[in-house]
Amino acid sequence: MGSNGENVIPLLSPYTMGNFLLSHRVVLAPLTRQRSYGNVPQQHAVLYYSQRTTKGGLLIAEATGVSDTSQGYPDTPGIWTKEQVEAWKPIVDAVHAKGGIFFCQIWNVGRVSNYGFQPNGQAPISSTDKGLAPQVRVSGVPVADFSPPRRLKIEEIPHIVNDFRIAARNAIEAGNSLFPQCTYVQSLLITFSRAIISNKVNNESMNQAYLL
Numbered sequence: 001m002g003s004n005g006e007n008v009i010p011l012l013s014p015y016t017m018g019n020f021l022l023s024h025r026v027v028l029a030p031l032t033r034q035r036s037y038g039n040v041p042q043q044h045a046v047l048y049y050s051q052r053t054t055k056g057g058l059l060i061a062e063a064t065g066v067s068d069t070s071q072g073y074p075d076t077p078g079i080w081t082k083e084q085v086e087a088w089k090p091i092v093d094a095v096h097a098k099g100g101i102f103f104c105q106i107w108n109v110g111r112v113s114n115y116g117f118q119p120n121g122q123a124p125i126s127s128t129d130k131g132l133a134p135q136v137r138v139s140g141v142p143v144a145d146f147s148p149p150r151r152l153k154i155e156e157i158p159h160i161v162n163d164f165r166i167a168a169r170n171a172i173e174a175g176n177s178l179f180p181q182c183t184y185v186q187s188l189l190i191t192f193s194r195a196i197i198s199n200k201v202n203n204e205s206m207n208q209a210y211l212l
Contacts (some may be wrong), residue, residue: 023056
């Protein structure tokens with residue numbers, strides 16, 4: 001019941017999230033669209049996101065790569081170059097023009113990748129050198145094959161941390177609200193805690209990894 005005795009639908013009730021007052025609790029979840037050709041967001045994304053915007057509503061962008069080693073799916077957006085940042089700006093502006101709140105979800109897919117997505121055909125980077133089994137549909141049709149990853153060296157970890165730092169700053173420059181959202185998904189690069197289970201990374205590298 002609301003203060004005036006009317007029935008209130010919880011999903012449509014306001015919610016205070018930090019500095020943001022959401023007008024409702026329906027959130028656009030990240031949806032990998034694979035339509036950012038050359039890893040650059042396209043003009044049609046302006047319409048896509050603005051159509052899904054409501055005043056005071058929260059939208060979370062599709063997973064967005066932090067570097068050229070962060071890709072694992074075709075035509076997913078990035079935010080590590082000036083061109084990409086500029087391409088995001090009209091998209092974010094369109095959401096803000098309708099009163100929406102926009103977060104950029106940044107990621108590095110880690111070992112969920114293959115040689116074809118990596119610069120110079122190198123091995124995907126990860127916290128482990130243990131590969132992943134191919135993704136196969138229930139029908140038996142293969143979806144994706146993953147190349148054996150290369151375990152990062154300790155001295156390389158700060159460079160990965162810096163990739164996320166730069167991407168976060170770029171996301172804010174593009175106009176995203178407050179802070180970017182980092183992706184925490186099993187097998188993605190940022191999920192270094194998996195290394196504890198496999199005992200593949202020593203304590204020093206784990207301590208550096210937590211800086212992410």
